[in-house]
Amino acid sequence: MNIVVLISGRGTNLEAILKAIKEGKINARVSLVISDKKDSSGLKIAESYGIPTKFIDPSFFASRKGYDIYLAARIKKENPDLVVLAGFMRILSDEFIEQFENKLINIHPSLIPSFQGLKAQKQALDYGSKFSGCTVHYVTKELDNGPIIVQAVVPILPDDTEETLSNRILEYEHRIYPQAIKWISENRVKIEGRKTFVENAKYGTIPVNPDLEDF
Numbered sequence: 001m002n003i004v005v006l007i008s009g010r011g012t013n014l015e016a017i018l019k020a021i022k023e024g025k026i027n028a029r030v031s032l033v034i035s036d037k038k039d040s041s042g043l044k045i046a047e048s049y050g051i052p053t054k055f056i057d058p059s060f061f062a063s064r065k066g067y068d069i070y071l072a073a074r075i076k077k078e079n080p081d082l083v084v085l086a087g088f089m090r091i092l093s094d095e096f097i098e099q100f101e102n103k104l105i106n107i108h109p110s111l112i113p114s115f116q117g118l119k120a121q122k123q124a125l126d127y128g129s130k131f132s133g134c135t136v137h138y139v140t141k142e143l144d145n146g147p148i149i150v151q152a153v154v155p156i157l158p159d160d161t162e163e164t165l166s167n168r169i170l171e172y173e174h175r176i177y178p179q180a181i182k183w184i185s186e187n188r189v190k191i192e193g194r195k196t197f198v199e200n201a202k203y204g205t206i207p208v209n210p211d212l213e214d215f
């Protein structure tokens with residue numbers, strides 16, 4: 001399976017994916033990492049794994065559409081089986097998304113459809129949720145939405161800050177993203193309408209927060 005990864009920043013999810021591939025846990029290769037930010041540390045991470053990188057500068061393009069046409073053409077040159085958004089913080093145009101239907105996945109630091117958009121961890125904290133988490137999903141035209149492949153739930157604790165909660169969620173992002181990509185590479189993720197099912201996966205753990213004492 002050939003993968004193109006799109007990033008904007010730190011690249012810790014990218015690194016988790018590259019590490020899993022390097023360790024032989026996922027049978028795939030990343031042929032290109034693209035960033036819309038010149039100084040993303042994720043580009044350095046890609047280089048340290050020997051992966052070609054490309055910075056595509058949004059300021060060269062007069063419109064989002066123009067950027068996305070160029071971006072799509074560059075991705076297609078790689079003939080990827082999967083395009084992975086790993087902290088790519090640009091909204092993609094409908095025309096872009098249409099071209100990669102069922103081949104484009106994203107990770108979001110909340111249990112979607114809760115807390116879509118920016119600062120999802122802070123949104124969950126401010127709302128007073130008792131749980132949040134992260135979601136890997138196929139990308140559709142709705143922002144941070146689309147068929148869910150896998151979610152991880154983490155508790156929100158009384159003394160959490162945005163940072164402590166983000167770190168707790170990130171630990172699981174680094175586990176569920178490589179896992180989702182592995183399932184896709186094994187052709188085990190079946191999309192049915194807006195739902196997906198993972199063949200031969202175990203389902204069904206129930207979290208409660210605060211812990212129940214009497215029932």
Ligand code: GAR
Nearest residue numbers: 009010011012013086087107108109
């Ligand atoms: C991650 O927390 C990811 O879930 C989030 O950006 C961060 C990127 O971190 N993505 C979104 O909020 C998408 N809406 P990373 O660059 O270290 O992987």
